[in-house]
Amino acid sequence: MYKIERQLVIDTIKAMIIEATKTLDKTIVDKLEYAFDKEVNILGKSVLAKIIENQKIAKEENIPLCQDTGVLVCFIEIGRELVFDYDLTEAINRGVSLGYTDGYLRKSIVRHPLNRINTLDNTPAVIHYDFIEGNELVIHLAPKGGGSENMSSLKMLSPADGRDGIINFVLETIKNAGGKPCPPLIVGVGIGGNFEHVAYIAKKALFRPINDQAKVLEDRLLEEELLERINKLNVGPMGLGGITTALAVKVNSAPCHIAALPVAVNLQCHSARKKEVTLVGTIA
Amino acid sequence: MELLLKTPINDSDRIALKVGDEVLITGTIYTARDAAHQNLVDSLAKSEILPFDLQGQIVYYVGPTPAKPNQAIGSCGPTSSYRMDKFSPILMAEGLKVMIGKGERSIELIEEVKKHQAVYLIAIGGIGALLSKTVKKAEVIAYPELGSEAIRKLEVINFPAIVAIDSRGNSIF
Numbered sequence: 130m131y132k133i134e135r136q137l138v139i140d141t142i143k144a145m146i147i148e149a150t151k152t153l154d155k156t157i158v159d160k161l162e163y164a165f166d167k168e169v170n171i172l173g174k175s176v177l178a179k180i181i182e183n184q185k186i187a188k189e190e191n192i193p194l195c196q197d198t199g200v201l202v203c204f205i206e207i208g209r210e211l212v213f214d215y216d217l218t219e220a221i222n223r224g225v226s227l228g229y230t231d232g233y234l235r236k237s238i239v240r241h242p243l244n245r246i247n248t249l250d251n252t253p254a255v256i257h258y259d260f261i262e263g264n265e266l267v268i269h270l271a272p273k274g275g276g277s278e279n280m281s282s283l284k285m286l287s288p289a290d291g292r293d294g295i296i297n298f299v300l301e302t303i304k305n306a307g308g309k310p311c312p313p314l315i316v317g318v319g320i321g322g323n324f325e326h327v328a329y330i331a332k333k334a335l336f337r338p339i340n341d342q343a344k345v346l347e348d349r350l351l352e353e354e355l356l357e358r359i360n361k362l363n364v365g366p367m368g369l370g371g372i373t374t375a376l377a378v379k380v381n382s383a384p385c386h387i388a389a390l391p392v393a394v395n396l397q398c399h400s401a402r403k404k405e406v407t408l409v410g411t412i413a
Numbered sequence: 414m415e416l417l418l419k420t421p422i423n424d425s426d427r428i429a430l431k432v433g434d435e436v437l438i439t440g441t442i443y444t445a446r447d448a449a450h451q452n453l454v455d456s457l458a459k460s461e462i463l464p465f466d467l468q469g470q471i472v473y474y475v476g477p478t479p480a481k482p483n484q485a486i487g488s489c490g491p492t493s494s495y496r497m498d499k500f501s502p503i504l505m506a507e508g509l510k511v512m513i514g515k516g517e518r519s520i521e522l523i524e525e526v527k528k529h530q531a532v533y534l535i536a537i538g539g540i541g542a543l544l545s546k547t548v549k550k551a552e553v554i555a556y557p558e559l560g561s562e563a564i565r566k567l568e569v570i571n572f573p574a575i576v577a578i579d580s581r582g583n584s585i586f
């Protein structure tokens with residue numbers, strides 16, 4: 130059996146949050162630079178230039194990329210040889226509290242959707258757990274902004290709606306969202322599963338590396354076609370027109386009921402902040 | 414080329430702005446987002462005096478990150494404007510002339526902008542680090558209990574924005 134100290138979890142989460150809110154991954158910066166080179170719309174190009182400049186300033190001067198430092202979303206993979214003698218969720222939230230407070234980040238979480246009283250430390254995070262082989266704890270986290278999350282959408286299609294139904298729903302969602310989710314976007318699409326699972330796999334799709342491709346052929350073909358068609362919508366950077374509406378489309382699928390074709394579209398803005406760290410357990 | 418605008422922006426300069434113009438603003442702007450708008454509109458309904466005179470002013474929809482000890486303000490990019498659509502006509506009726514946010518607004522709101530010969534500008538979402546460099550001074554002037562959503566008076570130099578709805582009611586979207 131292996132263990133990971135509570136303090137290590139707290140310190141790791143805190144450091145990951147502070148780092149994630151100030152630095153964009155190089156793979157995303159590369160995509161933005163490629164998009165800047167290709168963009169033909171003058172305003173769209175000007176927007177992309179400022180987005181690229183912003184991430185330089187954020188990194189060099191240690192200022193959050195965006196003022197919306199989000200709700201913190203975590204996907205935690207727990208090696209099944211690990212044992213915990215403490216509450217892991219509590220430890221993660223402790224790290225969140227310290228990260229947002231000591232990191233001078235915005236606290237955007239309210240205790241109840243109707244009383245709107247701020248929790249003042251951005252807790253609680255939204256945490257998903259899964260098990261893996263071995264003695265490692267893999268932490269994936271992303272501060273997810275409100276603007277792009279608000280424009281995300283879910284629909285229970287009929288099996289007869291098929292592939293075209295999925296494509297139309299994704300295109301409609303992105304067109305209706307316009308400039309509000311801060312395009313250029315990364316589009317996470319879930320198909321199949323059931324009502325809650327389809328949203329879960331769409332969110333999980335946003336955690337995939339920006340340059341990978343879906344393993345399942347049907348999903349991969351959808352990714353290619355969707356990316357091409359989304360970039361013909363002329364939404365463009367910040368909705369001002371152009372050929373850069375999405376940087377990538379990620380489709381995740383899951384088995385579903387004979388009567389169902391659930392689809393979820395989770396939008397990620399250009400401020401695609403995320404981090405991954407693996408902690409290795411020590412012998413308990 | 415960007416147009417240089419100094420606040421208070423006079424009527425003729427404002428009315429001359431056209432959709433798609435890129436501008437650089439220097440001077441005073443006030444911050445307000447969802448909760449502050451609700452408070453302002455509630456105060457007007459009770460005929461209370463507002464924390465600042467709206468006449469000819471600029472309101473920026475932003476909730477910044479906390480400033481570090483050596484900074485005027487933290488990261489401070491725009492939030493989505495559509496959530497302010499139901500409040501803005503009431504503020505424009507009180508003299509508000511310029512709004513800065515991000516994203517589309519309702520058809521009704523576009524009509525109101527035209528009616529008041531106001532303008533709606535967009536700042537680029539997600540570039541809060543860059544925008545923070547244009548803010549030289551920030552002072553909370555109302556609703557400190559709202560934290561990030563408090564109303565701040567900002568002094569800015571060359572704050573970049575784009576005209577999204579002009580005073581004739583043309584919209585970029």
Ligand code: SF4
Nearest residue numbers: 195274276311398539
């Ligand atoms: S959608 Fe993203 S980039 Fe835009 S304001 Fe929200 S977090 Fe920032």
